[in-house]
Amino acid sequence: MSGELIRLGLAGLGTVGTGLAKILASNADWIERRLGRRVEIKTALVRDPSKKRDLPENADIRLTSDVQDLLGDPELDIIVELMGGQDTAYELITGALRSGRHVVTANKALLAHQGNELFALAAENQVGLGYEASIAGGIPIVQTLKEGLAGNQIKVLTGILNGTANFILSEMTSRGLDFQSALHQAQVKGYAEADPTLDIEGMDAAHKLILLIRLAHGQDYPLSRLPVTGITHVDPQDIAFADEFGYRIKLIAQVRETNGLLDAGVFTALVRRESILGKVDGAFNAILLDGDAVGPIMLYGQGAGDLPTGSAVLADIMNLARNGRTPNNTGFQNAMLPMASILAPELVSSRHYFRFSVLDRPGVLASIAGVLGQRNISIAQVVQKGSPAGRSVPVVFVTHKAQAQDVQAAIREIDNQSFIAAPTVHHRILSSPA
Amino acid sequence: MSGELIRLGLAGLGTVGTGLAKILASNADWIERRLGRRVEIKTALVRDPSKKRDLPENADIRLTSDVQDLLGDPELDIIVELMGGQDTAYELITGALRSGRHVVTANKALLAHQGNELFALAAENQVGLGYEASIAGGIPIVQTLKEGLAGNQIKVLTGILNGTANFILSEMTSRGLDFQSALHQAQVKGYAEADPTLDIEGMDAAHKLILLIRLAHGQDYPLSRLPVTGITHVDPQDIAFADEFGYRIKLIAQVRETNGLLDAGVFTALVRRESILGKVDGAFNAILLDGDAVGPIMLYGQGAGDLPTGSAVLADIMNLARNGRTPNNTGFQNAMLPMASILAPELVSSRHYFRFSVLDRPGVLASIAGVLGQRNISIAQVVQKGSPAGRSVPVVFVTHKAQAQDVQAAIREIDNQSFIAAPTVHHRILSSPA
Numbered sequence: 030m031s032g033e034l035i036r037l038g039l040a041g042l043g044t045v046g047t048g049l050a051k052i053l054a055s056n057a058d059w060i061e062r063r064l065g066r067r068v069e070i071k072t073a074l075v076r077d078p079s080k081k082r083d084l085p086e087n088a089d090i091r092l093t094s095d096v097q098d099l100l101g102d103p104e105l106d107i108i109v110e111l112m113g114g115q116d117t118a119y120e121l122i123t124g125a126l127r128s129g130r131h132v133v134t135a136n137k138a139l140l141a142h143q144g145n146e147l148f149a150l151a152a153e154n155q156v157g158l159g160y161e162a163s164i165a166g167g168i169p170i171v172q173t174l175k176e177g178l179a180g181n182q183i184k185v186l187t188g189i190l191n192g193t194a195n196f197i198l199s200e201m202t203s204r205g206l207d208f209q210s211a212l213h214q215a216q217v218k219g220y221a222e223a224d225p226t227l228d229i230e231g232m233d234a235a236h237k238l239i240l241l242i243r244l245a246h247g248q249d250y251p252l253s254r255l256p257v258t259g260i261t262h263v264d265p266q267d268i269a270f271a272d273e274f275g276y277r278i279k280l281i282a283q284v285r286e287t288n289g290l291l292d293a294g295v296f297t298a299l300v301r302r303e304s305i306l307g308k309v310d311g312a313f314n315a316i317l318l319d320g321d322a323v324g325p326i327m328l329y330g331q332g333a334g335d336l337p338t339g340s341a342v343l344a345d346i347m348n349l350a351r352n353g354r355t356p357n358n359t360g361f362q363n364a365m366l367p368m369a370s371i372l373a374p375e376l377v378s379s380r381h382y383f384r385f386s387v388l389d390r391p392g393v394l395a396s397i398a399g400v401l402g403q404r405n406i407s408i409a410q411v412v413q414k415g416s417p418a419g420r421s422v423p424v425v426f427v428t429h430k431a432q433a434q435d436v437q438a439a440i441r442e443i444d445n446q447s448f449i450a451a452p453t454v455h456h457r458i459l460s461s462p463a
Numbered sequence: 464m465s466g467e468l469i470r471l472g473l474a475g476l477g478t479v480g481t482g483l484a485k486i487l488a489s490n491a492d493w494i495e496r497r498l499g500r501r502v503e504i505k506t507a508l509v510r511d512p513s514k515k516r517d518l519p520e521n522a523d524i525r526l527t528s529d530v531q532d533l534l535g536d537p538e539l540d541i542i543v544e545l546m547g548g549q550d551t552a553y554e555l556i557t558g559a560l561r562s563g564r565h566v567v568t569a570n571k572a573l574l575a576h577q578g579n580e581l582f583a584l585a586a587e588n589q590v591g592l593g594y595e596a597s598i599a600g601g602i603p604i605v606q607t608l609k610e611g612l613a614g615n616q617i618k619v620l621t622g623i624l625n626g627t628a629n630f631i632l633s634e635m636t637s638r639g640l641d642f643q644s645a646l647h648q649a650q651v652k653g654y655a656e657a658d659p660t661l662d663i664e665g666m667d668a669a670h671k672l673i674l675l676i677r678l679a680h681g682q683d684y685p686l687s688r689l690p691v692t693g694i695t696h697v698d699p700q701d702i703a704f705a706d707e708f709g710y711r712i713k714l715i716a717q718v719r720e721t722n723g724l725l726d727a728g729v730f731t732a733l734v735r736r737e738s739i740l741g742k743v744d745g746a747f748n749a750i751l752l753d754g755d756a757v758g759p760i761m762l763y764g765q766g767a768g769d770l771p772t773g774s775a776v777l778a779d780i781m782n783l784a785r786n787g788r789t790p791n792n793t794g795f796q797n798a799m800l801p802m803a804s805i806l807a808p809e810l811v812s813s814r815h816y817f818r819f820s821v822l823d824r825p826g827v828l829a830s831i832a833g834v835l836g837q838r839n840i841s842i843a844q845v846v847q848k849g850s851p852a853g854r855s856v857p858v859v860f861v862t863h864k865a866q867a868q869d870v871q872a873a874i875r876e877i878d879n880q881s882f883i884a885a886p887t888v889h890h891r892i893l894s895s896p897a
Contacts, residue, residue, distance in 0.1 A: 052614055052756045062681060063613050065796040161611070167757035169603075169611025177595070177603025179497050180486055180777035247496060305742045305763060322486045322774035323601035326764035329739060330757060340756035343614035357785060362499040 034067050035350045038099035038130075039090075040074040040121055041112030042082060045135055045162065048335025049109070049342050054085030064347055071105060072098050074112070074121075100124045107346055110134040119143065126150045126158065131356070133345040135162035135338060138227075141236035145249050145365055152364030157356030159345030164237045165190060165314040167337035168330040169344065174244035174318075175360035181320030183245040187283045187459065190237045192312035192332035193228035194260050194280040196220045199310045202268050202277060208261060220312050220333075230259035231280065231295040238282040241316070242293060246286065247361040248369035256294040256374050263297060267384055267454055270425045271299050274382075274410065277307050278456060290372040298457040299382050306459075375434035380458035381406070383426045385443065386451035393448045394424065400442050401426070404435040421450030427458065468501050469784045472533035473524075474508040474555055475546030476516060479569055479596065482769025483543070483776050488519030498781055505539060506532050508546070508555075534558045541780055544568040553577065560584045560592065565790070567779040569596035569772060572661075575670035579683050579799055586798030591790030593779030598671045599624060599748040601771035602764040603778065608678035608752075609794035615754030617679040621717045621893065624671045626746035626766035627662035628694050628714040630654045633744045636702050636711060642695060654746050654767075664693035665714065665729040672716040675750070676727060680720065681795040682803035690728040690808050697731060701818055701888055704859045705733050708816075708844065711741050712890060724806040732891040733816050740893070809868035814892035815840070817860045819877065820885035827882045828858065834876050835860070838869040855884030861892065 039046055053060070053068055061067050070090045078092035091098075099108055099121070108125035110118055110132060118136050125132050127150070134140070140147065140160055151158040161171040165188070174183075189195050193215055200211040212229065215221035227233040235257045242250045260280050271278050276299035284293040300307045305327055309315040314332030319325050331337040349356065359366060387393045394413065401408060410427040440453050473480055487494070487502055495501050504524045512526035525532075533542055533555070542559035544552055544566060552570050559566050561584070568574070574581065574594055585592040595605040599622070608617075623629050627649055634645040646663065649655035661667040669691045676684045694714050705712050710733035718727035734741045739761055743749040748766030753759050765771040783790065793800060821827045828847065835842060844861040874887050 048756075056614055056616060056755070059616055060614055063795055167612070167754070168760060169607050172606065172611050173603050176782055177606050177778050178601070178774065179781045180490055180494055181774055182490060182493055303742075305739065308737075308739045308742050320601070320774065321490070322482075322770040322777070324765045324768070324771055326602060326762070328760070328762055330760035334758070336756040337758055340612065340614055340754065343756070344611050347613045348610055351791060352786070361497055 034069060035106050035346065036069060036071040036104050037107050037109050037346065038072050038074070038102060038105040039070045039109045039111065040099060041110065042073050042075050043111065044335045045338045045342065046073065046111045047083060048339030049111070050084055050088050050090065052336060052339050052343055054088050060347065064350055066350060068346060068350065072102065074099055096121060100128060105130065107131045107133060107349055109342060109346070110136060111342070115139050115142065122147060123150060126154050126156055129154055129156055131157040131159070131349045133159040133342055133349070135160070135342060137163040137233070137236040137240060141239040141252050144240065144243060148359050149365045151358050157349045158358045159349060160240065161345045162338045162341035164240055165316060166330060166332045166334060167340040168314060168316065168328045168332070169341070170241070170316050170328055171244060172344070173328060174241070175357060178318065178320050178323055178326070179360065181322045183286070183318055183320050185283070185285045185319040186241055186245050186316065187281060187306065188234070188238065188241065188316045189279055189306070189309050189314055190234040190282045190316070190332065191228050191280060192314055193221045193225060194234070195309065195314070196312045197229070198260060198263065198278055198280065201263065201265055202272070205265060207265055208263060229261055231257040234280060234282045234295045238284065238293060238295060242284050242291065242369065243366060244360055245284065246291060246369070247359070247366055248291065249366040250291065250293060250369040250371070254371060256296070258296045260297060262454070264454060266423065267382070267456065270384065270412065270423070271382065272302070273412065274299070274427060275302050276300060276458070277302050279306070281459065287372065290370050292372040292377045294374070296457050298459045300459050375432070375437070377433045378430050379433070380430055380460065381428045381436055382456045382458055383428070384454040385424045385426070386421045386449065386453070387424055388448045388450055389422050390448055396446065396448070397424065397426070397443055400439050401428070404431070404439040406431040406435055406439055468503060469540050469780065470503060470505040470538050471541050471543050471780065472506050472508070472536060472539040473504050473543045473545065474533060475544070476507050476509050477545065478769045479772045479776065480507065480545040481517060482773030483545070484518055484522050484524065486770060486773050486777055488522050494781070498784055500784060502780060502784065506536065508533055530555060534562060539564065541565045541567060541783055543776060543780070544570055545776070549573050549576065556581060557584060560588050560590055563588055563590055565591040565593070565783045567593040567776055567783070569594070569776060571597040571667070571670040571674060575673040575686050578674065578677060582793050583799045585792050591783045592792045593783060594674065595779045596772045596775035598674055599750060600764060600766045600768060601774040602748060602750065602762045602766070603775070604675070604750050604762055605678060606778070607762060608675070609791060612752065612754050612757055612760070613794065615756045617720070617752055617754050619717070619719045619753040620675055620679050620750065621715060621740065622668070622672065622675065622750045623713055623740070623743050623748055624668040624716045624750070624766065625662050625714055626748055627655045627659060628668070629743065629748070630746045631663070632694060632697065632712055632714065635697065635699060636706070639699060641699055642697060663695055665691040668714060668716045668729045672718065672727060672729060676718050676725065676803065677800060678794055679718065680725060680803070681793070681800055682725065683800040684725065684727060684803040684805070688805060690730070692730045694731060696888070698888060700857065701816070701890065704818065704846065704857070705816065706736070707846065708733070708861060709736050710734060710892070711736050713740070715893065721806065724804050726806040726811045728808070730891050732893045734893050809866070809871070811867045812864050813867070814864055814894065815862045815870055816890045816892055817862070817874070818888040819858045819860070820855045820883065820887070821858055822882045822884055823856050824882055830880065830882070831858065831860070831877055834873050835862070838865070838873040840865040840869055840873055
């Protein structure tokens with residue numbers, strides 16, 4: 030790139046694309062003061078160029094529905110892909126990289142599925158592939174892992190990576206709503222899409238976790254091998270019980286490294302209410318890292334939205350504009366990362382929360398405790414509340430560390446007992462990270 | 464820089480220098496995997512080369528007391544200045560920059576006093592001057608301001624930047640200690656130095672704030688014009704009153720921008736206990752930013768220590784090793800930053816906490832409230848506790864926003880009244896930042 034102006038070809042003028050246009054317009058002089066050059070969107074690829082759009086008045090953007098107006102225009106310095114989806118985005122990004130153009134994208138799903146191939150292609154063509162906006166909105170976690178903490182081996186990374194899920198859980202906690210009502214609130218406030226599946230079933234957080242594992246460990250962890258649970262099963266009574274024990278229920282994305290093996294997953298977990306991660310409420314995201322040199326570090330901010338995500342897209346653009354060198358995309362020398370060394374999921378160790386729905390009969394507590402004991406699951410706390418006659422009652426167990434295979438076997442065995450009135454509810458408990 | 468090995472010349476083998484040597488030894492393969500090159504300390508400048516030191520076994524470091532062994536060695540790629548102090552460090556850094564060598568330093572005091580000159584010298588010689596380790600230990604705040612949030616104008620930046628002061632205040636809060644006992648605890652635990660003056664009187668936080676203002680605003684704010692208060696005057700009874708109102712007392716470094724004017728200072732302030740900043744306890748640091756695009760962002764971590772600070776030094780080294788280009792030291796095109804536009808301190812507006820020590824006479828409350836009202840200070844809450852007969856009693860006022868000149872005038876006037884038994888205590892109250 031040379032010359033005074035950085036010209037962008039933008040694919041997608043939705044929320045984030047419009048946010049980027051707004052920041053470029055409102056902070057044009059500021060950006061030039063930092064960069065020495067101006068940045069402008071020359072052409073935007075949209076489905077319907079005739080549609081009325083809320084763009085800044087001084088933005089002189091040519092709208093087109095023809096991808097060749099981006100790929101075939103030699104004046105464009107950087108292609109910014111904010112259209113989402115996989116097939117067309119893949120064609121656009123690979124086409125841009127092959128033509129020697131830098132690419133900036135927020136497409137976590139595409140990178141989670143085909144990142145290794147795309148980073149290799151970027152390296153082959155000696156261009157940048159920026160993706161700061163793919164994880165946790167405006168929080169600069171990609172650069173922090175690639176550069177700020179580059180000398181650290183990350184022992185534990187724990188993220189609240191999906192603002193929609195965190196908003197829903199926060200509403201359930203603070204207002205006592207059930208899942209459906211809280212989801213409706215999130216949709217009314219614009220925090221959840223009409224089809225919220227990716228958010229509430231954990232897959233959006235899973236995509237981001239795959240990217241974080243690449244950045245923190247330099248390993249390619251196949252999405253298909255990542256255990257993923259969402260929040261649709263979270264029950265208000267478990268939120269209330271968790272509160273009694275001093276915890277909040279959060280959707281957690283986590284990777285831990287032990288003896289060279291990675292143990293990763295997206296799951297609901299109890300987080301200490303008074304910990305700094307327990308204070309991450311509403312649509313906010315946070316990533317708590319434990320590096321072998323730096324110790325615990327947390328980054329916190331809005332995980333989505335037009336301007337926060339636009340801020341991250343712009344950071345990538347400015348870094349690419351500044352650097353004449355071959356960019357550092359993966360944070361490692363090898364663009365094609367090796368396959369991850371994965372700890373078998375059944376061997377993963379964690380503390381657990383169980384809620385058993387039992388018929389109020391003598392010997393039930395002893396029977397449950399007996400099964401847990403046989404499976405090497407050691408009990409830390411038990412709560413049983415009084416019961417209306419003849420109805421099932423909840424019995425809550427909080428355990429010390431236990432292996433997943435023992436936990437699964439114990440639940441299977443207990444759920445087969447005649448005194449069990451409903452399937453057992455089960456969440457992990459985070460070891461105090463900060 | 465070229466060749467397979469990055470050779471460092473290190474000035475100072477104290478806590479941080481030894482920490483850097485440890486990380487380089489334990490993570491050598493990891494660093495090479497990220498960088499494609501190994502990093503080693505070739506020569507270390509120390510006062511007494513014969514002194515026994517706790518260095519990694521495989522570190523082959525030549526010790527010297529002659530600064531020319533650093534400045535005169537053409538094999539050294541980067542000079543790392545971790546000796547502290549001002550005169551010798553200044554000679555070393557300017558010598559290294561003039562000889563075309565990159566410099567990495569943790570010397571916040573030197574940069575706060577002479578940063579503009581040093582950055583200009585680095586730019587003139589087209590070399591890097593890295594200082595990630597100067598602010599908040601391993602927290603990557605320098606890079607975040609220079610790059611991750613580069614497209615943002617930062618409206619408010621609020622930092623807990625001194626771990627010693629925060630540890631002392633946390634001990635006073637959680638264990639009810641007075642200032643002297645808590646300071647002693649900090650010294651026993653190694654969080655405070657034998658001479659803790661810079662930490663407890665706010666000057667260390669002030670040095671860091673000057674650097675943050677440069678990074679966030681691209682302006683040179685003279686240290687001499689920064690209002691600085693420490694924590695030596697913090698009284699356990701104010702911590703207890705603050706708690707009653709739902710606040711913690713913290714040592715805050717803050718810069719706000721309004722209509723192009725900067726309002727900056729280091730001061731004690733009441734921070735909402737349930738806010739995420741209110742959860743920053745012990746020796747931890749945090750920086751909460753409000754960017755015009757990204758919204759609120761917080762970075763949290765250990766603010767000092769051998770390995771956390773060593774991690775930041777290493778990040779700078781790795782970035783310099785990666786980048787063949789002219790480095791981006793200030794985050795702005797101009798190395799020599801313009802003088803800051805400063806809001807007159809008497810016009811700074813904030814909420815306030817007052818504790819008046821009054822003799823228990825009729826009309827006292829009305830008299831105080833009258834003075835505050837005449838000075839346009841609007842009262843939000845008042846607490847007066849019962850009194851032992853004849854002794855002075857504390858009366859606590861929490862105000863809405865008021866201007867500093869009105870606050871100072873009101874305190875002067877009230878402290879002249881015959882019913883005042885001791886000078887009025889006064890802290891700011893942070894507007895809820897997150």
